[in-house]
Amino acid sequence: MYLDQGRLILLVCASLLACSSRFAQATEADPAQVISTPHAIQTLDGSYLPVQTLEKTVTDLMTRSCVTGLGIAIFNENKIVYLNSFGWRQKEQRLPLNVDSVMYGASFTKAVFATMVAQLVQEGILDLDKPVEQYLPKPLPEYDKYRDLANDPRYQRITLRMLLNHTAGFANFRRLNPDKKLMLHFMPGSRYAYSGDGINLAQFIVEQVTKKSVGDLMQERIFNPLHMLNTSMTWQEHFNENLAFGHDDKEKILGHNRRSSVNAAGSMDTTISDFAQFIQSLMQGKILNQQGKDILLKPGITINSVTQFPTLSSATTQDNQAIQLSYGLGWGLFQTPYGKAYFKEGHDDGWENHALVYDDKQIGIVLMSNSANGDSIFKELLEALIKDTYTPWKWEGYIPGACAVGEGVK
Template sequence: MFKQHLFRNFLMLIGLGLVSLCQAQNQKITTLDGQKLKPEYLTNQLEAIIEKVGIPGISLAIINNNEVVYHEALGITNTETKEQVDKQSIFEAASLSKPIFAYFVMKMVEQGKLDLDKPLYQYLPHPGITENSKEDAKLITARMVLAHQTGFPNHSNGEPIELAFKPGTDFMYSGEAYQYLAAIVGMQNEVGWKKDLNALFQKEVTQPLKMPHSTFVWDDYLAAHKVSGHNEDGSPNPNHPRPGYWDGETFNSYSSLHTEAQEYARFIIAMLRKEGLKESTFETMLAEETVFSEDNPLRQQVGQTGWGLGFAQKKGPDHTMHLHTGNNHDFQAYAMFVPEKDYGLVVFVNTGKMIPFLEELYKVIGPQF
């Protein structure tokens, strides 16, 4: 009798598992404009798009109701080896490094390690400012760095930095400023700006968000799973650190995050659910810190209205899209989320063809940018 009872329970568990599996297979994806798509239809369309555009490999995730409802990895890791991309394949996030670093910075602010509005020179004077910009550089704060208001160039390439404008008065996208802030975060925590800073980042961000393989520095998992980037002619580049590119040990807050779509989507979900930071901190991050003028090129070309602390913004009649692009040339990335719709999208490709890919994707799931 006891064995029969156990057997009935076992059959019941199998039945529940089959029901759950069927529900997952039949779950439809809701697009930002309200379309309902079957996962297999979207996968077929993605396969056709990457073939048409000439994209070697892709990792893509879609978020509905603050959950990942679709995750797919397609194509090949390398046009020479023809090895298949899979859901463990790792891509370069490029500038999608910046928003998650901003989230990390806000953790430091909440812990009292950093003041968002304290002049950064009081922590660490920047050693590369030209003489005629030194006084204005004393105005720069972490808030200005995250909102791209410092006047720093995107990259100084070792040259002295002359500010383009008085900090806090205009917008200029700058990875250089982000790296200055990373050095200060490392100093404040007494960990430098290499592997120990990455370990702190993982402790504070990726471990709580269940992003076990996302890293700013090289590790064994990357060595086993990173795909190759591809040049304009389709030829692959080495998929490991190399001289003149990235040494694998430096925490480049503006560009060296390595991850894949489902893991990065967990960060986007944290932004949607407001997890890991105080409510007031999320309000600060998502407020439009920089408001673009009508003649701003980003406003004119793509409709972006401003920038918060980490993400760009595009305000519509009934919602605000928070977005960021990434471009390491042989890798490109894109992520966006819309809090009013509980919706998000994350895409990584191992080529420089993100724009034509998104143009084709729009035809299937509607505007995403």
């Protein structure tokens, strides 16, 4: 009797040790295991979406639209409750995407940069409404990159707030202008026009004031405190160990640009796991307290353009008046019956990203895709996974679509 009990105890202990070992191996192989995933995700309308249904929806949409790879993070009660990846990081090599695969953040960079700027504003280091020229020891056009503005005195009106809420008057990039020169297309502060050149001028001002590289500032203030170990403003050699490649609309590999210079408009590499940590910290008021979030997410300009791109189109619409579409510092904003929401996209050849947070409901989602087709399923994913029906998907250019017959994720 006692011998049998002893054997039973030994068997139970051995079983527990084996289970513990398997769990440790699974955690090491897939950091998503660290998160205690619920059986269902709470959505905006108060209903619950079973995880099994969520994952079938994702894989069905990816197959329909030839989306090569997709990372997803979902937040309930201001914390990550679901973190997963689907598809391939390098399809031709049959290398699966995982939550620590390094992906291109694209214009997610702008949102993180703006968050860091809000910290500096809160600390009194920067003033959003002070003309940027007043931060400099000499007139802005005396710096090489800004000589083109010498004959347009309107540049003297530009503030950091205008640069960060895309109202400074620049094209997205000067290379898109007919003569490839930097120019103001309208009076600064008068309308919205998304501009990477505007963000890059904000970077120049921040670096002049702080005497530090924005790369170093982001590392010190955002990436290191949040343990974003696979995130950087420039290429790191260890990224090669788990690297995602961008893919075109036919799922052919485009590669991954190894950026050597810091660009606040879009040089950040990151992972779905790391970026989810950033969003969670922002939702919880850790990387910015409530005062800082109020600075970051204060509506600065109402948006009435028909679409976000092309940025300088003068066509207007009232379609987004009901949601009060606007822009804060580096983040788009809108209002819904569920309260306020903030969002940011990231686009480049072979990369499509979207982050959305419903602040009052404490619900959010991040989508990161290494596929040119990624944004063709974003509208449906937002609706299906968190019941978001207010995102201005037409303005975003998120047009649902299927790939040609015979193609798809395999």
